[in-house]
Amino acid sequence: MATNQHDLERIRQQIVLANIQELIQKMTRRCFDVCIAMPETELRSTERDCLANCMDRFMDSVQVVSSQYFRRRRHHQQVRLARSTTFSASPTAAASTSMPISAAATESESASSASNDEKVK
Numbered sequence: 001m002a003t004n005q006h007d008l009e010r011i012r013q014q015i016v017l018a019n020i021q022e023l024i025q026k027m028t029r030r031c032f033d034v035c036i037a038m039p040e041t042e043l044r045s046t047e048r049d050c051l052a053n054c055m056d057r058f059m060d061s062v063q064v065v066s067s068q069y070f071r072r073r074r075h076h077q078q079v080r081l082a083r084s085t086t087f088s089a090s091p092t093a094a095a096s097t098s099m100p101i102s103a104a105a106t107e108s109e110s111a112s113s114a115s116n117d118e119k120v121k
Helices: 002-035 045-089 091-120
Strands: none
Touching: 002 045
């Protein structure tokens, strides 16, 4: 069993590393395309400033999207947990409460999405 957990942890670490490498590649490609008009042997100060700003904005965007994703995921897990405990307690009570929870989740997502859209702009 311990070997299985060790293997799973190693796989998780490899996935995290692959995601970080992909993020860096995307950021590099995007910022290079935006900031470097004519590649030369050295970067001009305007290109350096553009790259620094581009990478900062890219990382800010990734952070906003990631935090929103995990917030929604956590919310959906809480809703599922609430529904499962309600179902195990009383099937009729679960039927009467599942609609408001779903409606509240949709409202919350819409409000969060609108708020994040404003932040990204």
